Amino acid sequence: MNYQIFLNALATSIGYSVFSLALYGQFTYLRMISISLVTSVIAGAYGCNYAYLMTNNPTISILCGVICGIILGFCGAFLHIKIGREKEVMGLLGSFGYFVIIQGLITIITGGGIEAFKFIPPVSSNMLCSFTYPEWLLFGLIISVLLNVLYIIFQKFFSLSTKAIATGDNYELSKLLNLNPRKIEINIQLLCGGIAGISGIIIAFDKGLHPDLGYDIILKAFAILIVTGLNIYLLFFWSFFLALIESIATYLFDGQIGQAVGLSIVVLIVLITILNKNIQISRMKVKLKEQVLSV
Amino acid sequence: MKLHFNIISIVILILSTLFFSCTKKSSDEYIIGVAVPFSGQEGAATYGKNIKQACELAADEINKTGGISGRKIKLVYEDTKLIPSISVDAVTKLSTVDRVDIIIGDVASSSTIACSKVVEQYKTILISPASTSHEISGISKYVFRTIAPDTYEGEAMAEFCKNKGYRKVAICYVDNAGTKGPALIFKKKYEEFGLEVPTFEVLSQGSTDARTQMTKLISSKPDAVYLLGYALELGTMIKQFREQDKLLPIFSFQVMEEPKVREIAGLSAEGVIFTTPTIYEDLASGKSRNFIEKYKAVYTDPPGIFSANAYDAIYIIKYCIDKVGFDKEKIRSELSQISNFEGASGNFSINKNGDSDQKPFLMIVREGKIVKY
Numbered sequence: 001m002n003y004q005i006f007l008n009a010l011a012t013s014i015g016y017s018v019f020s021l022a023l024y025g026q027f028t029y030l031r032m033i034s035i036s037l038v039t040s041v042i043a044g045a046y047g048c049n050y051a052y053l054m055t056n057n058p059t060i061s062i063l064c065g066v067i068c069g070i071i072l073g074f075c076g077a078f079l080h081i082k083i084g085r086e087k088e089v090m091g092l093l094g095s096f097g098y099f100v101i102i103q104g105l106i107t108i109i110t111g112g113g114i115e116a117f118k119f120i121p122p123v124s125s126n127m128l129c130s131f132t133y134p135e136w137l138l139f140g141l142i143i144s145v146l147l148n149v150l151y152i153i154f155q156k157f158f159s160l161s162t163k164a165i166a167t168g169d170n171y172e173l174s175k176l177l178n179l180n181p182r183k184i185e186i187n188i189q190l191l192c193g194g195i196a197g198i199s200g201i202i203i204a205f206d207k208g209l210h211p212d213l214g215y216d217i218i219l220k221a222f223a224i225l226i227v228t229g230l231n232i233y234l235l236f237f238w239s240f241f242l243a244l245i246e247s248i249a250t251y252l253f254d255g256q257i258g259q260a261v262g263l264s265i266v267v268l269i270v271l272i273t274i275l276n277k278n279i280q281i282s283r284m285k286v287k288l289k290e291q292v293l294s295v
Numbered sequence: 296m297k298l299h300f301n302i303i304s305i306v307i308l309i310l311s312t313l314f315f316s317c318t319k320k321s322s323d324e325y326i327i328g329v330a331v332p333f334s335g336q337e338g339a340a341t342y343g344k345n346i347k348q349a350c351e352l353a354a355d356e357i358n359k360t361g362g363i364s365g366r367k368i369k370l371v372y373e374d375t376k377l378i379p380s381i382s383v384d385a386v387t388k389l390s391t392v393d394r395v396d397i398i399i400g401d402v403a404s405s406s407t408i409a410c411s412k413v414v415e416q417y418k419t420i421l422i423s424p425a426s427t428s429h430e431i432s433g434i435s436k437y438v439f440r441t442i443a444p445d446t447y448e449g450e451a452m453a454e455f456c457k458n459k460g461y462r463k464v465a466i467c468y469v470d471n472a473g474t475k476g477p478a479l480i481f482k483k484k485y486e487e488f489g490l491e492v493p494t495f496e497v498l499s500q501g502s503t504d505a506r507t508q509m510t511k512l513i514s515s516k517p518d519a520v521y522l523l524g525y526a527l528e529l530g531t532m533i534k535q536f537r538e539q540d541k542l543l544p545i546f547s548f549q550v551m552e553e554p555k556v557r558e559i560a561g562l563s564a565e566g567v568i569f570t571t572p573t574i575y576e577d578l579a580s581g582k583s584r585n586f587i588e589k590y591k592a593v594y595t596d597p598p599g600i601f602s603a604n605a606y607d608a609i610y611i612i613k614y615c616i617d618k619v620g621f622d623k624e625k626i627r628s629e630l631s632q633i634s635n636f637e638g639a640s641g642n643f644s645i646n647k648n649g650d651s652d653q654k655p656f657l658m659i660v661r662e663g664k665i666v667k668y
Contacts, residue, residue: 002510002514004506004510004513004539005507005510007506008504008506008507008510011506012504012506132538133538207503207504207531208503208527208530208531208534208558208559209559210503210527212501216501216502216503216504246507247506247507250507250508250511251507251510251511254495254496258507259499
């Protein structure tokens with residue numbers, strides 16, 4: 001085994017970390033995790049790629065990727081409010097409708113885009129493919145760490161954060177408290193959509209652009225959320241840890257057995273985490289009960 | 296009453312649709328089914344388009360010169376989406392509704408394997424211009440191919456590596472019938488030569504993270520690597536291999552032809568040597584060159600992957616019918632006896648397993664373009 005395994009794990013964990021952050025934001029504030037964010041990941045990556053092909057300007061293209069993610073996050077929020085919330089299915093329908101619409105839009109953009117690019121000389125090469133490994137690793141690492149830090153600051157110091165938690169916990173009550181839950185929901189979706197868009201950009205930098213982008217890592221991002229126990233400080237660490245387990249197992253065992261062993265270990269850790277949390281919760285309940293009885 | 300009227304209307308509509316959708320066989324036409332993907336996963340539509348255009352070119356040429364024994368060729372298309380179950384439905388529909396005797400298709404080996412049972416049941420002849428899995432060899436007496444099985448590519452590459460003096464070649468392939476074949480054959484052949492395959496690694500289909508597998512390959516200190524996968528995985532493997540090693544030679548197979556591989560791999564694709572059954576312009580002569588020129592004259596772009604094989608499929612049908620007439624069983628028997636046929640994909644014979652025996656060509660990626668090695 002060599003240092004390359006750690007680099008591989010680091011590269012993989014960057015994508016996991018940023019996407020988990022978007023899921024974290026949505027879950028913490030709105031108590032929902034929808035498929036719409038996965039589509040924001042794809043849109044972010046495609047937006048960035050096409051903007052680069054048209055402008056040859058990396059700054060504009062990255063900005064476009066983020067904007068695409070934000071717009072699609074907004075679409076998700078809109079459909080969630082219009083369809084999901086009113087039917088009390090926690091955004092499932094909203095997300096599904098959104099998913100279908102966005103898939104269609106991406107297909108149109110892709111097809112139309114490819115035709116359009118034929119007339120824009122010179123279309124050099126795909127930026128997402130021309131980044132070298134060290135360049136990408138540095139870029140991804142900085143973005144990932146920066147986003148995690150910014151998010152902690154947002155969570156600690158912005159009133160939107162507490163309002164959003166209130167809305168997520170009790171939608172009706174927050175209305176009574178003169179909060180505007182719809183506005184808060186849209187703001188959180190914009191934020192999470194933007195982060196998901198960034199996640200799409202850095203995943204595509206690393207692994208190339210393809211229509212299933214985002215779906216590859218969704219289960220792992222969920223696993224990271226469970227293992228971290230929704231503790232944002234450990235998000236990046238656990239992303240790296242899970243990626244490292246996968247890489248080492250793949251390296252040590254032959255063929256797909258390695259991947260299966262890696263996944264099994266990850267599932268085992270998730271199960272232990274859930275069990276441990278349940279034990280902790282039951283202990284707390286017993287303690288509270290004793291306290292109440294003693295009073 | 297209104298409800299009854301509506302139900303009756305719907306039933307009449309369905310029945311009339313079914314009635315009119317059944318193709319009426321005309322005596323001055325000879326219908327050939329084409330069951331290939333026109334949509335579906337990435338790259339699928341390109342395969343379908345290449346095959347459709349080549350079939351139409353061949354059919355037009357034949358029709359202009361009087362057709363097959365006086366009957367004009369009519370092509371009926373079905374989209375198989377590169378999914379075996381849809382492919383089975385398409386072949387069943389062509390066999391039972393359109394009642395064709397011969398179908399050209401499919402592209403994915405798994406689809407052709409799935410369809411072999413259907414064609415056996417309906418006694419329909421299936422000619423694949425694209426499926427290369429060795430598992431198709433001899434699968435049914437009704438299945439034929441105008442493309443050589445992947446074993447030819449694995450053997451040719453093993454022979455090439457041996458001649459180049461590489462003692463250790465590490466392999467990574469995607470777990471799929473189409474890519475596993477050449478990997479296994481290469482390994483078998485190489486070990487028969489007394490040479491070594493130090494790592495024989497597998498990657499899941501659709502995976503975009505092959506870094507650990509590539510690390511493993513490099514750790515076994517090979518003289519070269521042989522990478523096999525579909526466009527997404529192959530591009531990823533090449534790119535992520537070059538991140539860790541700039542010098543070791545990379546060998547691959549026909550999927551390298553797909554532009555998507557070079558798009559994903561970027562500059563890392565430079566210098567990759569691969570085998571392919573496709574005949575390129577700088578290799579073409581005689582009928583092959585003639586085909587490329589005619590194709591470009593009609594469609595502007597040069598023929599793509601599987602085009603020449605699809606073109607040949609139409610011409611071998613004509614060859615057999617001209618010889619034995621329209622009897623399906625006689626055509627099937629004649630197909631299995633084709634010898635030294637001069638086609639657009641080169642000269643080939645069809646062996647007892649229904650496979651083309653054409654030897655693959657060696658190509659290299661230079662400055663982003665595919666050229667003769």
